[in-house]
Amino acid sequence: MTVTFRQFGNDRVMENFLKDAKAEFEQAHAGTTIDLQPIVASNDDYSTKLQLQMRSPRTSPDLVYEDTFLINSDIEAGYLRPLDEYISAWPEWNNFVDTAKAAGRALDGKTYGIPTGTDTRGIWFNKEILARAGLPAEWQPTTWNDLLTAARAIKAAVPDVIPLSIYAGTPLGEAASMQGFEMLLYGTGDTLYDHASQKWVVGSQGFKDALQFLQTVYSEGLGATPQQVLNPNWNDTVAQELIPKGGVAIAVEGSWLSNNWLESGANPWPQWNTVMGWTAMPTKDGQAPGKVSMSGGWTWAIPQNADNPDAAWEFSRLLNDKAHQLKFAIDEVQIPVRKDVTADPTYAQANPSNEFFASLVPITTYRPAYAVYPRISNEIQVATESVITGSADVATAAGHYDNQVRTIAGDAVVAAAGS
Amino acid sequence: MSTLTVGPGRGGTRRAPAPVALMRGLPLAPAVFLLGAFLAWPVVYCVWAAFTDMALTGASGADFVGFENFTRAFTSAEFHQSVFLTVVFTVLSAIIGQNVLGMVLALLMRSGHRVVRAVVSAIVIGAWVLPEVVAGYLWMALLGDGGSLNEMLGAVGLPPQNWLYTAPILAVSIANVWRGTAFSMLVYSAALSEVPKEIEEAATVDGAGPARRLFSVTLPMVRRSIATNLMLITLQTLSVFGLIWTMTRGGPSNQSATLPIYAYVQAFQFSDLGYGTALALVLLLIGGVFSLIYLRALRLGESMT
Numbered sequence: 108m109t110v111t112f113r114q115f116g117n118d119r120v121m122e123n124f125l126k127d128a129k130a131e132f133e134q135a136h137a138g139t140t141i142d143l144q145p146i147v148a149s150n151d152d153y154s155t156k157l158q159l160q161m162r163s164p165r166t167s168p169d170l171v172y173e174d175t176f177l178i179n180s181d182i183e184a185g186y187l188r189p190l191d192e193y194i195s196a197w198p199e200w201n202n203f204v205d206t207a208k209a210a211g212r213a214l215d216g217k218t219y220g221i222p223t224g225t226d227t228r229g230i231w232f233n234k235e236i237l238a239r240a241g242l243p244a245e246w247q248p249t250t251w252n253d254l255l256t257a258a259r260a261i262k263a264a265v266p267d268v269i270p271l272s273i274y275a276g277t278p279l280g281e282a283a284s285m286q287g288f289e290m291l292l293y294g295t296g297d298t299l300y301d302h303a304s305q306k307w308v309v310g311s312q313g314f315k316d317a318l319q320f321l322q323t324v325y326s327e328g329l330g331a332t333p334q335q336v337l338n339p340n341w342n343d344t345v346a347q348e349l350i351p352k353g354g355v356a357i358a359v360e361g362s363w364l365s366n367n368w369l370e371s372g373a374n375p376w377p378q379w380n381t382v383m384g385w386t387a388m389p390t391k392d393g394q395a396p397g398k399v400s401m402s403g404g405w406t407w408a409i410p411q412n413a414d415n416p417d418a419a420w421e422f423s424r425l426l427n428d429k430a431h432q433l434k435f436a437i438d439e440v441q442i443p444v445r446k447d448v449t450a451d452p453t454y455a456q457a458n459p460s461n462e463f464f465a466s467l468v469p470i471t472t473y474r475p476a477y478a479v480y481p482r483i484s485n486e487i488q489v490a491t492e493s494v495i496t497g498s499a500d501v502a503t504a505a506g507h508y509d510n511q512v513r514t515i516a517g518d519a520v521v522a523a524a525g526s
Numbered sequence: 527m528s529t530l531t532v533g534p535g536r537g538g539t540r541r542a543p544a545p546v547a548l549m550r551g552l553p554l555a556p557a558v559f560l561l562g563a564f565l566a567w568p569v570v571y572c573v574w575a576a577f578t579d580m581a582l583t584g585a586s587g588a589d590f591v592g593f594e595n596f597t598r599a600f601t602s603a604e605f606h607q608s609v610f611l612t613v614v615f616t617v618l619s620a621i622i623g624q625n626v627l628g629m630v631l632a633l634l635m636r637s638g639h640r641v642v643r644a645v646v647s648a649i650v651i652g653a654w655v656l657p658e659v660v661a662g663y664l665w666m667a668l669l670g671d672g673g674s675l676n677e678m679l680g681a682v683g684l685p686p687q688n689w690l691y692t693a694p695i696l697a698v699s700i701a702n703v704w705r706g707t708a709f710s711m712l713v714y715s716a717a718l719s720e721v722p723k724e725i726e727e728a729a730t731v732d733g734a735g736p737a738r739r740l741f742s743v744t745l746p747m748v749r750r751s752i753a754t755n756l757m758l759i760t761l762q763t764l765s766v767f768g769l770i771w772t773m774t775r776g777g778p779s780n781q782s783a784t785l786p787i788y789a790y791v792q793a794f795q796f797s798d799l800g801y802g803t804a805l806a807l808v809l810l811l812i813g814g815v816f817s818l819i820y821l822r823a824l825r826l827g828e829s830m831t
Contacts (some may be wrong), residue, residue: 155794158582180583180797278777334691337778338670478583482796492779 108418109142111160111168113153120438121172128431132422139418144168161186167412170419175210175404176281178220180478182213187408189217193420199428207444210473211406214305220406221427224441227362227400227467228286230254233268234384236356240264247386249393251294251320254357258329261356269349270329272358275321275491278339284484285401285474286342286359288491291317293472294390294399297523299483300475307475307483307516309509311523316391318494318501325495333496343373350383351376359388362464366440369458380459387467400471404444442468479515486511576804582797595804605805607780608788612764612812615699615784620763623703625756628710632718633740635711647711654708662772665701666690669773694774694782702769706762710755717751718744753824760816764809785809 110129112121122145129141146156154177160166161181173181181187194200200208203222211220234244240261248254258270274287292299297313300306308314324330335341346367349355351374358364365383368376387398407423409416425431429447436443437457442465443449455462474480490508493499499507513520576595580588599605631650635643653661668675669689676686689697721744729743745752767786770776776783776791783791785805793802 152794155582155797158797177583184581184583186583276778277780278775334688337691339775339777478581478797485796489779496779498779 108139108170108415108422109144109168110170110419110422111144111146111157112172113146113148120435124431124435124438125426128422128426132425136418136421141422158184158186161410161412164412164414167410167414169409169413169415170423171408171410172223173220173406173408175220175222175225175406175473176476176480178211178406178408179213179476180480181408182215182219183478186410186412187219188411188413188416189219190221190409190420191217194218197424199424202429202445202447204444204446204468206402206468206471206473207404210402210404211408214477220408221423222404222406222444223427223432224436224439225402225404225444225468225471227402227442227464227471228290228360229362229385229387229398229400229464229467230357231350231360231364232357232384232386233350233353233355233382235382236261236265236268236353237384240356244384246384248389249397250389251291251391253389255320255323255329258324258357259327262327262329265356268353269331269355270357271324272345272349272355272360273321273324273330274336274342274359275325275488275495276333276337277485277488277492278337279342280488281484282342283488283491285403286361287321288317288487289401289472289474290359290388290399291320291391293401294388296391296394298472298475299487300477301521302475304521306519306521307479307512308523309512309520310505313391313523314508315501315505318490318504321491322494322501326497330495336495337492347374351379353382362442362460362467363440365458365460369440385460385463396470398467398470400467402442402468402471402473404441404473444468482515483512486515572803572806575800576807578800580800580803582794582799588800591800595801596808598801599804599808604780604783604788608783608785609808609812611695611782612784612786612809614695615702615766615770615782616760616763616816618696619699619702620706620759621756623699624706624710624759624763625752627703627707628755629714629752631707631711632714633744635715636718647708650708650711653705656705658705658766658768659772661701661705662769665697665704665769666773669697690774691778694778698770698773698782701773702763702766705769706759709762710759713751713755713758714748717748721747750824753820757817757820760820761813764813764816785812 110125112125122143125143129143133140146153148156154174157171157173158181160168161171173187178187207222207225208218210222210225212218230248232246237246237257238244240257241264242257242260246257248257254271261268261270273290274283276283279287289299292313295311295313295316297311298308301308325333330336331341331345335344338344345355345358346360346364350358350364351368365372365379367373368379388400390397390399407426409419409423413419426435427445429445429451432443432445433448433451433454435441436448436454440458440461442461443454448454449465449468454465474484486508489511490504493504493507494501575588577590577592578588579591579594631646635646638646656664667673670676675689679686725747726739726743729739734742765786766784767790770782770784770787771790774782776787780788786809789802789805789809792798792805
């Protein structure tokens with residue numbers, strides 16, 4: 108039986124995790140051997156290689172590690188098989204959070220992937236810088252205005268730092284779409300996709316409001332300069348250099364951020380948990396539920412062309428039991444998708460920010476990751492880029508986005524109410 | 527040719543008898559087979575894919591869609607921009623940059639001291655030997671926001687510049703000139719070494735100055751090398767991918783997205799294989815047009831002498 112997973116550079120966490128599980132599984136199932144096939148690649152290349160493998164019965168693995176971002180388009184392409192029959196005989200499924208379950212579910216209502224961890228997004232802030240601008244250590248913005256007010260106070264009091272780091276523009280790719288724009292849009296009440304009618308939304312006021320917020324931040328000099336943010340490595344610079352150096356006051360970022368500062372990370376920074384604070388991203392006017400988070404994450408899925416789907420299911424059941432998901436969530440700084448893992452005290456103790464970011468899971472939103480999403484996401488990045496560089500105003504940028512979405516999605520477009 | 531046993535036009539058979547021709551062709555068979563399997567087949571597959579809606583993922587049956595991909599390209603502003611950028615990049619970095627600089631270096635090195643010659647060629651060829659991606663990183667580190675160029679500018683009190691942001695196509699062109707000049711230099715050095723010294727000396731005796739000697743004597747004599755070199759570097763430059771991808775990823779705002787970058791993004795980031803291969807075909811056609819122009823120039827030049 109073959110298992111394909113992604114290995115990112117020197118990160119050996121996944122590899123070691125799977126090696127241990129393989130040994131355990133092979134001991135329990137005499138006669139079954141597991142062949143682990145890592146694909147060492149960036150996100151984009153990983154999915155391309157995986158899709159090429161799954162295309163043909165000769166090369167298809169039996170179990171694959173799939174990003175929720177691509178699972179829907181791979182389902183549409185017919186690469187994956189539904190797992191409902193297996194799941195119905197698996198009582199542990201009840202321990203999974205509902206939003207995470209939805210991430211592996213396709214438009215046909217069937218489940219194609221078992222979620223194995225997720226991430227959430229919120230606000231990280233430097234308590235020392237905020238103190239110098241007269242803001243409390245337990246700072247908690249409740250509206251977009253609170254964010255802007257704080258950023259303006261920081262700009263006035265602490266001139267040499269970036270008051271509010273929020274990503275935009277095409278070079279940062281998904282980081283600009285998810286950590287940047289979508290964290291704003293989903294706080295307005297509007298969405299990218301209308302799940303009821305299964306259509307993409309155009310012409311929403313929320314889209315313009317989110318662009319307007321970015322324009323305010325960048326035109327008032329409350330964020331990085333457009334030159335800085337349009338560097339493809341800018342998010343690494345922020346996470347690994349600027350934040351530990353005290354160069355950023357507030358950052359809209361992901362739950363995994365502290366990964367960079369741990370002993371095993373890119374830039375170890377032992378003081379991080381006393382210097383940094385974290386809080387939820389507020390909705391626009393503080394409307395319910397008061398906070399916003401976006402999530403991605405990965406699933407284990409079984410390809411249509413798998414030779415041994417039953418064995419693959421058995422192995423994925425082992426990987427997704429409580430003990431294994433707990434270990435994985437701690438080692439990889441992942442947000443668990445099992446309620447019993449989140450509740451386990453060892454998880455909260457492993458990292459001081461774990462408990463907070465895991466608490467965002469009930470309100471988080473997964474992207475509408477259907478086949479055309481990568482192209483629509485690119486159009487979002489184009490819109491944010493033209494607004495922050497001043498090459499288009501908000502209305503023009505939003506209008507261009509609407510036109511592009513109509514071209515990409517064809518009939519599957521619905522105009523927002525009131526537009 | 528003259529040693530053929532069965533010569534053409536000598537009254538007898540005009541061609542070798544069929545069995546002989548077959549026998550002669552036999553040793554070529556494996557090569558033809560391999561070419562067919564590994565070269566022709568992918569090309570045919572690509573041409574076919576360009577007329578389908580083949581995708582790497584998502585709902586798609588690879589159905590025949592006629593010229594839809596091409597219509598989509600020719601009506602897309604992004605495509606027009608990428609063709610324009612490809613031409614700018616090729617003209618700036620290959621036809622002007624690498625070609626002229628390569629010629630200047632070759633001319634200067636002809637009269638240079640042996641040691642200077644060795645050092646200069648080592649440096650220039652060193653740049654050529656570096657992999658594209660490494661060269662890309664070097665230039666990104668030099669031209670980037672906190673790069674060494676800005677450190678140097680800052681040291682003499684000049685404001686920092688961000689080339690990769692303000693003039694990305696110029697930045698990648700300069701990097702490509704730096705990387706690719708060695709090839710032109712080597713071609714021209716070889717060509718110039720074939721120019722007989724006596725002719726140039728004769729021109730000097732006739733009263734021609736250095737400029738006149740260069741344009742009326744030396745360059746016309748290496749004319750054919752110039753055309754060949756131009757054709758080769760143009761085709762090379764049209765398909766440059768790694769360098770641009772490393773330095774700018776085609777950005778900001780697609781301002782350095784040449785055709786190969788645009789095609790890659792469409793095919794592998796947006797999973798649109800059909801459209802991506804259609805773009806690759808267009809790139810092939812542009813290369814073909816450039817080649818025809820050079821070949822024609824070469825032939826015209828020949829008939830003038």
